[in-house]
Amino acid sequence: MSTTTLSAPDAPNAPDGPADGDMLTLRQDALHPAIADPSMDSMRILSETAMKFPEALSFSSGAPYDGNHDLADLSFHIDRYVKHLQERGVPQQRITRLLFQYGPVNGFIQDDVAQMLRNDEDIDVPAEAIMITHGFQEAALVALRGLFSGPDEVLLSVSPAYVGIRGAARMLDIPLEAVDEGPQGLDPEAVAAAARAVRATGRRPAALYLVPDFSNPSGTVLPLQARRRLLEVAAEEDLIILEDNPYGLFAPEGEAMPTLKSLDTAGRVIYLGSFAKSAFPGARLGYLVADQPVTGADGATRTLAQELSRAKAMFSVGSSSLSQAVVGGILAENGHTLRPATRELAAVYLERLQVTLDSLAEHFPPEDHAEHQVSWNTPRGGFFLTVEVGFEAGLGEMERCARDYGVSWAPMSMFHIDGGGERQIRLGFSNLAPEAIREGIARLARFINHTPRA
Ligand SMILES: Cc1ncc(COP(=O)(O)O)c(C=O)c1O
Structure with a gap:
């Protein structure tokens, strides 16, 4: 393993800094093993590809469309949230304190999020069941920290999976077991089999992670029947489901599926939400919905979200007041429903999906598949699709x-937990205009056609 200097001065001859030889040098292998784990680097690699190859058209990331942002929207929405509080009779002094001071650990826009969830997702939970977090990522860390208490507890995860969940589990030393998905997402029976296989090794499968709607990376959607069956399997196998849903809003009109949380009558689901795609990722705001009652040693009962606030306090103290005010303003301005407000955005993504599919078909006619060996799935929405090619397509x-x-x-191999996907690539089309998509797929076709099948 290489030795990494973690704190070398930028300027070797800086007059005030210590001389080079005096600088403390740490060995990377003395750090937590997660730090050197290559799988932990996927998110950085994907987001830095664009910077490393500025001339390249990027299908690498799932960055949302950002052509509709206006700096003035930030202050508008903060003002809108302040007005919203004033309308509810909150005194000016309290509003000022709310925005400038340390705030409640679980946040202060839970009421607004609860209303949005009732309107948009048919999820009916009280504000106390919601924790506002630093994006999905913190919601995942908090949920995992709370649910996993020993080395024999295993997280089952759909594979291929979003790199954020894999990294969060790795950070917390939580072992992961992959459950491979098919073209229709996770097979509930495969989940049951995986849970039993883990149990047969003397360990406990404690939870299952999946993205039922327009999964990242594959774009799959879990059919309704499978959603119902998955909830039954969760009860039979005593699993908590971690449902991650950043893309559900971007379905074609009338095709939105009920979330697992809205179908869950037995408290089996913890819902992990994000405003990265429905508002904007710079806010770094998300939320966790955990309405399960928890009884303490004192006999008092609180929601799991309230109980987990101890973990949240130690990860981040609280979420940004400014980001909460901006998102609270967006919710208030839109009558606490993001479905109509994101229809235009959904149309942008659906057009980009269609242009990507059409361009692929133009360059790789399905009737010539034996020759080019290129095929792809056809998601109904979301940000991603998977292309199968006739050679190994890794980072190199x-x-x-x-x-x-x-x-x-x-x-695609970057997203597989146990190997796989070596001949697949993920195309993220969300932040490329139609013309750029056409040109990008033409370039991709040249690359594929010039690469020997192997
Ligand atoms: C599956 C999945 N979950 C969550 C997120 C959003 O995470 P965050 O709110 O931390 O930005 C993304 C963004 O790429 C994602 O693809």
Whole structure:
């Protein structure tokens, strides 16, 4: 393992700094093993690809469309939230304190989020069942920290999976077991089999992670029947389901599926929400819905979200007041429903999806599949689709493609927990305009056609 200097001065001859030889040098292998784990680097690699190859058109990330932002919206929405509080009779002094002071650990816009969840997702929970978090990522860390108490407890995860959940589990030393998904997402019977297999090794499968709607990375959607069956399996196998749903809003009109949380009558689901795609990722705001009652040693009962606030306090003290005010303002301005407000955005993504599918079909006619060996899935919405190619498409190939052909993508193998996806690539089309998509797929086609099948 290499030795990494973690604190080398930027300027070797800086007059005030210590001389080079005096600088403390740490060995990377003396740090927590998660730090050196290559799987922990996926998020950084994907987000930095664009910077490394500025000329390349990027299908690498799932960055949302950002052509509709206006700086003035930030102050408008903060003012809108202040007005919303004033209308509810909150005194000015309290509003000022709310925005400037340390705030409640679980946040102060839970009421607004609860209303939104009732309107948009048919999820009916009290504000006390909601914790406002620093994005999905903190919600996952908090939930995992709370649910997992020993080394024999295992997180089952859909595979391929979003790199954020894998990293969160790795950070907390929580072992992961993959449950491979098919074209229709997770098979509930495969989940049951995986839970039993874990139990047969003397360990306990404590929870299951999945993205039922337009999964990242594959774009799959779990059918309704499978959702119902998955909830039964969760009860039979004593699993908590961690439902991650950043893309559900971006379904075609009339095709939105009920969330697992809205179908859950037995308290089996913890819902992990994000405002990264429905508002904007710079807010770094998300939330956790955990309405399960928890009884303490004192006999008092609180929601799991309230109980987990101890973990949240130690991760981040509380979520940003400014971000909560901006998102609270967006919710108030839109009558606490983001479905109509995001229809235009959904249309942008649906058009981009269609252009990507059409461009692929133009360059790789399905009737010539035996020759080009290129095929892809056809998601109904979301930000991603999967392309199968006739050769191994890892990071090296992606970099070659970005450098020599001017287009980047994500190797699907980066998202697989137990290996797999070596001949697949993920195309994230959300932040490319239709013209750029057409040009990007033309470049990708040149790369694929010039790469020997193997
Ligand atoms: C599956 C999944 N969950 C959650 C998120 C959003 O996470 P965060 O709120 O931490 O930005 C993303 C964003 O890429 C995602 O793809």
